[in-house]
Amino acid sequence: MDIRQLARGSVEWERIERVIRTLAARHDREAVRVEFLDADNWLSTPCVIDDEWFIKIVSRQNALVHAVLTTGRNVGAFTSRTEGFFGRFDTPREMVEHEYEATQRMREIGVNAPRPIEAFEVNGLGVLVLEYLPEFESFEDVPAFVVENRSRELFEMLKTLHDHGLAHGDLRAENVLIYDDELYFIDATNVHENRVTETSAYDLACALAMLEPRIGARAAVDAAVAVYDPSALLRARRFLDFVRLRPDHEFDSTTLRSEVEKAADLGRG
Structure with missing residues (x-):
């Protein structure tokens, strides 16, 4: 079984x-x-x-x-x-x-x-x-070029959540769907509403970790910095080791952390 x-x-x-x-x-x-x-x-x-x-x-x-x-x-x-x-x-x-x-x-x-x-x-x-959403596809199933083309949209949806004091809490490729050419979030989990800074950073780390194996660290970070400011990326960097512990996220944390740091340095400059 x-x-x-x-x-x-x-x-x-x-x-x-x-x-x-x-x-x-x-x-x-x-x-x-x-x-x-x-x-x-x-x-x-x-x-x-x-x-x-x-x-x-x-x-x-x-x-x-x-x-x-x-x-x-x-x-x-x-x-x-x-x-x-x-x-x-x-x-x-x-x-x-x-x-x-x-x-x-x-x-x-x-x-x-x-x-x-x-x-x-x-x-x-x-x-x-x-x-019921028939005939959807998840980010786990679509080709990498589709993921890359929709990655900025993913971060825009995520930031909308965060700007309203909400968080997803369980962002994985199978929880991001494409249906009727629109992105959908499903299966949000329970996170403490008085911890917005941490939960938003964790969400962002999960999104980067989800994208890195599909489109590479640089493309993932480039999509994120088009929506989030450098300080948000640095807060997310704190959670990359935590996300790596999860069995449903496999990614190159060293390369991803390096790209986050470079993007943050450029943003501050």
Whole structure:
């Protein structure tokens, strides 16, 4: 069994069936068609309803896994000489309500994200309902030239979040989608709202780390400095070692740090 599947666990069919019946009843539908997704996901059981809604079903075990990951990230933050700034959830309902609210807030400030429909609880399971985006591609899947062409746009979206006191907290290639020729953010995580300086710098470090293997350190930094000032890049540099600890980010931190420092020196000059 894949370790992600083991950690995620499985939700009994009877409980899933109750979720689907409840969702259909809430939207006055006698029946719905369900497609379960073979997603590489620790934190939910995902499915699509009637090619219209993307559903995340979150169990108590999912919430426990999230708490363990959050603890690890907060410990890792000490490598950047700062206290942890990731927030945990105590229940599946808290997890889905947070993602609903985070997605709504992104859309309110003009950042593309799937439209949130509702978040509720059924028999101890958290249920998040989002707009389904068919035929999207992630930054992980598109060719490098597409990533390079859209990289400045990525930083512009990120800065819009930061200018409004928000942060993504889990920026990875699979969480940046291209749909209908527009960029979308998905799967924002819980970070402390009173730590904007650190969370913004961490987001920026994650974006640079995500881009470096695809388009090179210089191109990634060039795209960032077109949007962010040198001081922001230097704050992000602090978090590169922390980001490198994550198994979902593999990048040349030495070269990236060097390009950040050169760009900051030029900006100050």
